[in-house]
Amino acid sequence: MTAQILDGKATAAAIKSELTARVAALKERGLTPGLGTVLVGDDPGSQKYVAGKHRDCAQVGIASIQRELPATATQDEIEAVVRELNDDPACTGYIVQLPLPKGIDENRVLELMDPAKDADGLHPMNLGRLVLNEPAPLPCTPFGIITLLRQYGVELAGAEVVVVGRGVTIGRSMPLLLTRRSENATVTQCHTGTRDLSAHLKQADIIVAAAGVPHLIKPEDVKQGAAVLDVGVSRDETGKIVGDVHPGVREVAGWISPNPGGVGPMTRAQLLVNVVEAAERAASAAAS
Numbered sequence: 001m002t003a004q005i006l007d008g009k010a011t012a013a014a015i016k017s018e019l020t021a022r023v024a025a026l027k028e029r030g031l032t033p034g035l036g037t038v039l040v041g042d043d044p045g046s047q048k049y050v051a052g053k054h055r056d057c058a059q060v061g062i063a064s065i066q067r068e069l070p071a072t073a074t075q076d077e078i079e080a081v082v083r084e085l086n087d088d089p090a091c092t093g094y095i096v097q098l099p100l101p102k103g104i105d106e107n108r109v110l111e112l113m114d115p116a117k118d119a120d121g122l123h124p125m126n127l128g129r130l131v132l133n134e135p136a137p138l139p140c141t142p143f144g145i146i147t148l149l150r151q152y153g154v155e156l157a158g159a160e161v162v163v164v165g166r167g168v169t170i171g172r173s174m175p176l177l178l179t180r181r182s183e184n185a186t187v188t189q190c191h192t193g194t195r196d197l198s199a200h201l202k203q204a205d206i207i208v209a210a211a212g213v214p215h216l217i218k219p220e221d222v223k224q225g226a227a228v229l230d231v232g233v234s235r236d237e238t239g240k241i242v243g244d245v246h247p248g249v250r251e252v253a254g255w256i257s258p259n260p261g262g263v264g265p266m267t268r269a270q271l272l273v274n275v276v277e278a279a280e281r282a283a284s285a286a287a288s
């Protein structure tokens with residue numbers, strides 16, 4: 001068996017095309033959505049991701065607001081930029097690119113954001129709303145993965161899903177989304193403390209690999225026909241991406257997301273969805 005490719009690039013392109021019309025409609029109502037980004041330091045990966053987010057904005061007609069600080073920026077300097085974006089009416093949603101440099105209290109920065117402008121769904125208020133099943137901006141990578149699986153008709157209801165990783169951008173919220181009634185999956189979360197990862201993986205209908213360990217998921221650990229989502233980003237000595245999923249898994253899985261070209265573009269598309277939805281809420285509130 002050779003796995004069907006879960007093409008994140010093509011799926012994201014379709015989402016962006018639909019968003020272009022919604023942004024045009026918002027502009028006709030007098031509201032131009034604006035995405036702000038806060039980038040601290042000079043990590044090449046983060047610089048690339050933020051540049052991609054602004055390229056996407058230009059494609060769909062969302063205004064861009066870019067704030068960059070050096071790696072030496074203090075907690076106070078970063079928080080001052082967050083306050084500035086909270087108060088800027090042209091910025092309808094924004095993100096703080098993670099990770100922040102060592103020594104910065106990331107949680108304090110996230111908590112300072114205006115939850116109504118949190119385009120990443122990572123503010124504690126919005127994560128709490130997710131727990132309570134209340135409307136909230138959805139964390140971009142987890143919901144991007146669900147959208148990708150739906151696009152290719154991968155059944156979530158009743159599926160056994162193994163999420164590998166427990167980081168804030170994916171691992172923490174992925175099970176919350178997958179276990180909603182609308183998804184109805186059964187989730188096992190694995191991490192560095194898991195005793196027998198292989199035993200869990202072998203049971204999985206869907207694997208979400210977000211550990212950041214190159215080729216952690218081996219063909220012999222994957223059930224025939226499973227869907228495998230590769231979220232891990234490590235780099236080899238030439239700078240090329242090495243995912244969490246061993247290339248041999250393609251011969252066993254039913255579906256596989258390429259890396260690059262899978263989950264990354266879906267993360268960016270979901271960010272735009274969050275920005276547009278927040279702007280639509282603001283436009284409706286202003287009209288009533």
Ligand SMILES: Nc1nc2c(c(=O)[nH]1)N[C@@H](CN(C=O)c1ccc(C(=O)N[C@@H](CCC(=O)O)C(=O)O)cc1)CN2
Pocket residue numbers: 045048049052095096097098099120140141169241259260261262263264265267268
């Ligand atoms: N504030 C946030 N920080 C981070 C998030 C996040 O969702 N919010 N997630 C990751 C990084 N990330 C988003 O910011 C991200 C990762 C990958 C891509 C992407 O488009 N990747 C391309 C490949 C790009 C390359 O060649 O390096 C792909 O997969 O095709 C976009 C966004 C951590 N931080």
